[in-house]
Amino acid sequence: MAKMYSFGRGLGAAMRAVRLRKVLEWGPGRSTVQILADKNVESILCFEHNPNWYEKYKTISIDTRVALCFQQDLDLYVKTPTGLFDLIFIDGRKREECLTRSLLLSQNEGIVIIHDAERVRYHPFIQQWPNYIWSPEKEVAVMSYSIETIRRWREEYGC
Numbered sequence: 001m002a003k004m005y006s007f008g009r010g011l012g013a014a015m016r017a018v019r020l021r022k023v024l025e026w027g028p029g030r031s032t033v034q035i036l037a038d039k040n041v042e043s044i045l046c047f048e049h050n051p052n053w054y055e056k057y058k059t060i061s062i063d064t065r066v067a068l069c070f071q072q073d074l075d076l077y078v079k080t081p082t083g084l085f086d087l088i089f090i091d092g093r094k095r096e097e098c099l100t101r102s103l104l105l106s107q108n109e110g111i112v113i114i115h116d117a118e119r120v121r122y123h124p125f126i127q128q129w130p131n132y133i134w135s136p137e138k139e140v141a142v143m144s145y146s147i148e149t150i151r152r153w154r155e156e157y158g159c
Helices: 008-017 030-036 051-062 074-079 095-105 120-126 147-157
Strands: 022-026 043-048 066-070 085-090 106-115 131-134 140-144
Touching (some): 008 030, 008 085, 008 140, 022 030, 030 043, 030 051, 051 066, 085 095, 095 106, 095 120, 120 140, 131 147
Parallel strands (some): 022 043, 022 085, 043 066
Antiparallel strands (some): 106 140, 131 140
């Protein structure tokens, strides 16, 4: 398993590779704080299923750009988000289903990141994307409809 918060470098590269306006997160936390540092971000829609984590991260929603949604029903947790997003960050439950759902929610030039991508059970869901790449340590995988977005991420990541 990847170290806690090992996603930071990959997320930072994604934030530089695409222009962020609308962000979706399954599993808010430190990633939310990192994304909020980008002043161009207009909105972050976060879904959390765990009541303890939800309570912990309610303070993030003080920032008016954050909409923190609590959803214990894991099917609704995956199915509720609608719209198109520039960045989708997956670090919560039902990651396989979130990867599949993100195919419908990502902008054409958008970017999707999954944390703990070294877990073999995620690989078929990552590979359903037309363009994808793992970080060298495999702690994150990055997916996009655009090969140019993947190229920019690689350049920003330095691999």
